[in-house]
Amino acid sequence: MNEVMLTVNELSKKARVTPDAIRHYVRVGLLSPTRHPGNGYKLFDDDDIKNVKFIRQAKALGFTLGDIRAIFVHSFDGRSPCPAVRGMIQQRINENRARLAELNRLQQRMDDALEIWRSMPDGEPNGDAICHLIESISSVE
Numbered sequence: 001m002n003e004v005m006l007t008v009n010e011l012s013k014k015a016r017v018t019p020d021a022i023r024h025y026v027r028v029g030l031l032s033p034t035r036h037p038g039n040g041y042k043l044f045d046d047d048d049i050k051n052v053k054f055i056r057q058a059k060a061l062g063f064t065l066g067d068i069r070a071i072f073v074h075s076f077d078g079r080s081p082c083p084a085v086r087g088m089i090q091q092r093i094n095e096n097r098a099r100l101a102e103l104n105r106l107q108q109r110m111d112d113a114l115e116i117w118r119s120m121p122d123g124e125p126n127g128d129a130i131c132h133l134i135e136s137i138s139s140v141e
Contacts, residue, residue: 005034005043015052022052028065030055030072062092113137 012019025031033042074081123132
């Protein structure tokens with residue numbers, strides 16, 4: 001079988017990522033190119049196209065490159081990565097919900113502060129205060 005070998009730039013075009021992304025995936029061990037014997041260029045095959053597309057899909061779902069590496073290890077060892085994938089996505093969902101809750105609390109503090117500030121006059125720096133609007137809010141978390 002005469003397999004087509006691709007350079008970094010060719011792979012990046014076929015997989016719709018930047019050449020820098022390809023190089024990064026090689027550095028972190030997600031891709032293992034061969035080397036051209038004559039010029040030392042990194043060369044990739046059809047499996048690498050599939051792997052980069054998988055990386056893109058997994059990242060779009062919130063998986064980290066570390067997660068993706070673990071998924072690859074399971075798969076390449078012939079074990080189903082599905083149980084681990086379910087656990088990882090549940091962890092990401094929990095983390096996202098916690099971040100969203102904190103963002104909602106921040107948004108409420110901001111809304112409350114703006115409502116209070118609407119009726120307050122502008123102040124001039126007087127040596128005692130930096131910005132009396134911010135300093136007027138008593139709840140600091």
